[in-house]
Amino acid sequence: MEIVSLSVDEETLEKIEEIQEEGNFNGRSELVRKAIERLHQETMENQKLEGELNAVIVARHPYQKEQEVAKISHEFDEVVTTQLHSKLSGGRCLKVFHTNGTASKVIEFYNELEGSKHTDSVNMLPQDQK
Secondary structure: OOOOOOOOOHHHHHHHHHHHHHHOOOOHHHHHHHHHHHHHHHHHHHHOOOOEEEEEEEEEEEHHHHHHHHHHHHOOOOOEEEEEEEEOOOOEEEEEEEEEEEHHHHHHHHHHHHHOOOOOEEEEEEEEEO
16 A cells, blocks of 8 residues: 655644544544545546536635635636625635536536635535536
């Protein structure tokens, strides 16, 4: 088995330790393997989406990163039909995007948000597909 070094900030380490304890994982490595497997399954499911896609994308991000998240969403004006912004506690914000367009473009938008260092979490909820 390969050994991979991983750098995480203190907040992420606390989350890892909390999940490890609550989930009864044997160690951090097992937790990371399971998390990667879930992300891989999600990615494979998204690749199956074709045609026109109507989806809701929900992103949580730090308040200070609002401009960066807005910049990403503006790059996808062709598929973002509506967006809602809410302030959360703890200096966080929630953005809800309604999207409609080609599945490939909607998924590209989702991937940009999810892969961004400016977001904490991103979820996509496909509504219908034509």
